[in-house]
Structure formats: C-alpha cells, structure tokens
Amino acid sequence: MLIPHPPSGTLSDLATHKLAQSIVTGELAQGQKLNEAELAERFGMGRGPLREALRHLEGMRLVKRTPNAGARVVVLDRKTLSDLYTVREALEGMACRIAAAQMSSDEIAQLGTLLDSHETQIAKQGGKVYAQSEGDLDFHYQIARGSRNQMLMDMLGSEQYQLLRMCRYRTSRNAQRTKPALNQHRQIVEALANRDGELAELLMRRHIQGAWRSISEMIDKEEQVA
C-alpha cells in the first residue's frame, strides 16, 4: 500500500518505481551518479521516459540534478534527516489532530488491532525487525488517511516520504525502540479514541521527536566508528 506504484501503465512510471525502490533499499548507493544511457538500457527503454522518471524522482527529493552534470542519488546527511523529522513532526502532528475529529470509531478500533498485530510480531521477535518498521510506517499512514486531507496524505504517503523509507532502511537494525514506540502508538490511539485532538497532536510530536533522538544517537555512533 505504501509501495508507490504497483507497476502501472507508462514506462516512465515504471522506471520511477524501479529507481525509487533501488534508491530506498540502498541498491543504488547515496551520492552515486545516475547515467541516463546505462539505466535506460538496464530497464530496456529509451532515454526519454527515463529522463521523465528522473524529473519525477527529483520532485520526490530522492535524486538531485545539476544542469548539464546529470543526476545523483541524494545523500542523507545528518542535517537533511534532521530537517525531515522536523517536517514530519509538523505534518503528522497536524494529521493526528485532525484525525481525532474525523476518523470513525471503527477506524480507530482498527488502528488498535493493527497495533495488536505489531505486538505479536514483536513478541515473535528476531529476524524481521524491518517488518515492524514498515508496519510503523503503515500506522502513521493510516493516521494521515484519517485526516481526510489529500495533501497531507500525498506528502506523508505516496510521494514525499520515500526519503523516510530510505532512512528506515539504513537504520532498521536498531530494534531497541520498538517497544517504547509501540507504547507511544497506543497512547496516541487512546487520545484519538477520546477525541482529544490537542493531546493526540502533542503525543505524535513527542513520538517523532523521540524517534529522531534515537536515530540521531545512532548516527553519532556510526560516525565515531568511522
């Protein structure tokens, strides 16, 4: 559902999807140069559609283009990630506030069961920590949907936030935060159930701030090693 395009019609969209996937999963390294001719041949298409795909990815902030010098995969440095989490805090907080007023009780209940399934997944532990990570994204996206705000949904879901998936992929190893994160999710659902938009926004903001602190510490450690 969060995976952007189930390979749709045009070659350009297909290329967009494949490239986005390759970038998010790290198959294409950060800062790597993207050669149009080479990629076009790899995907079995002309350069035209591929160029359009690159333009699209530029809009998603997954690649950075410089005129006459080609496109490179974006580099997620500390500042970029910090900026990203700040924007998330603003947008998801707002989504949460509105969702508290707009979601149906059924939807909120469904969110609870979603968290239940996350809990069992965590209990089973081990290997697929990543699953929780994507599951976490799903939780956040459901709330964005609950806001009934198409622009928020676009920004938080399909388009804008591939960057976030990319970040998650890089940092999926640290599973420590899954349990406190789950608790925070539960608190948020409770606030939604009580129709307390203000509290829901506050909790979501803190949740994201916490996530950022966790990521930030991890980056620090990595930098110390390097």
Add this chain to the structure above:
Amino acid sequence: MLIPHPPSGTLSDLATHKLAQSIVTGELAQGQKLNEAELAERFGMGRGPLREALRHLEGMRLVKRTPNAGARVVVLDRKTLSDLYTVREALEGMACRIAAAQMSSDEIAQLGTLLDSHETQIAKQGGKVYAQSEGDLDFHYQIARGSRNQMLMDMLGSEQYQLLRMCRYRTSRNAQRTKPALNQHRQIVEALANRDGELAELLMRRHIQGAWRSISEMIDKEEQVA
C-alpha cells in the same frame, strides 16, 4: 525572489517557469487541457523538454496528469484550498517556532522594517493591493528561511507553494484583511524578538486560520452569486 526560476539554463526549466507563471496568473484557466504539441510550438521547443516540464509541474501540484489522456491545469476547489491552508498552518507554525530560536536579532529587526514598508504601501492604498499580497508571501518566506530548514524552505517557498500564489491571484481583490493581517504579523515579530517560539507558532497558526476563514467566506459569496 519568490518567483521560482530566473529563466535558467535548460529549456525544460524555462518551460516550467513560463507554464507555472501562466497557471498562477490565471492566463491558463483552471481545468484547461494542456496540449503538448501546441505548447511546444508556442514556446518554440520540442515536445521532449515540455513533457519534462509537465512532469515537474505535476510534482508542484499545478497540473494533474492522467495516463494516455494528457495534463490539465489543477482546479482549486474549496476542499483543495482547505487542505492547503491546513498544511500551511502546520508547516509555517513549525517554521515560526524554530525561527524564534534560530534567527539573528538583525534578521528579526529586518522583518520589522519589512512590515514598515508594507504599512506605508497600505497607507498609499489603492491599485496594487496585489503588491501587499506578494509582500505577505515574502514575509512568510523570510520566516521559513529563518528556520534554517532547507526542506521547509523548499516546501513553503520555491517549489510546493505556487498553489498558494495561484490562490492569492484569484482572491487578491479582497483587501479588507490587509490591516488585521499586518497587526498579526507585528505580533509574530514581537514573539520572535522575545524568543518565544511556542507563542510565535500559536500566533502564526491563528494568522493562517484567519486567512483561511477570510478566503472561505469569499468563496461562499462567489458561489452564491454563481
């Protein structure tokens, strides 16, 4: 400064700029179909660069594409505008909060003088109410810059918010709100000067909510006439 691209290098970027301008100013009507061949000839270029420009504009939410059916200028219905102002409230509120901590005292003082020039412009009144409107955008953009958050700046400034300029163009006739808006701006600057991020965020949110109410009422009147 807010005008996206001072016609830069590639034809594609040039086309993006020209089309964005035409759409924002209403020269191209909402919902109008955009014929690739026709536009390409009008701009004196091939269809390739123009297609890339359309892809770019799609990312800016200024046009909507449907596969095999071409591109149309976006239609600013009530719901879309409502969603837009909600997103603005979230992003600009956050920008304001951070700006209170990040801007230098000099920058904040400059904001004050910017408002002074707005005031004299309003006093001179009359014709170019629009100038205040663009000036208002400038005020908001300066605060976005003050956040030192590149992503916020991109979203609020160059790329994302051409939609807002488009809306302003449509609704530039109602000058009633210029004076209360100016007062709210002054309050915001004062909060910034006091380094009160929380208050600054709150004031900015209310300011944008007020702007939305004003726009909303105007749309109601228009709909009654129609």
Add this chain to the structure above:
DNA sequence: AAAACTCCGATTGTCGACAAAGTGGCCGAA
C-alpha cells in the same frame, strides 16, 4: 615543477518521426 591551456571523450540536452492509445463522429440497424 607547478599552473594553465587545449583538445578529446563522454554525457546530457534537444529534436523530429514513428507507434499506440484514446476520442469523437458517422453510419447502420433495431
């Protein structure tokens, strides 16, 4: 020996033409 200049290869930017898909109108039949 270091710096700058020049030329060459590679890559991007652009164009025109071809193929496929969709749209609308026209004709025929019920």
Add this chain to the structure above:
DNA sequence: TTCGGCCACTTTGTCGACAATCGGAGTTTT
C-alpha cells in the same frame, strides 16, 4: 429515433540520432 459498433483523427508515449556542454588527460609554458 435511438442505440451500438466501426472508422478515422487527434493526442500521447516512445525511440533513435544530432548538437551542445562538461570533465579530464595530456601537453605546453613560465
């Protein structure tokens, strides 16, 4: 008369080739 199918035209999607630009290696000059 109206509905349905067929056909032609328009428009989009795609490709291959040409031109402009940039980066780098080699050479020359101070």
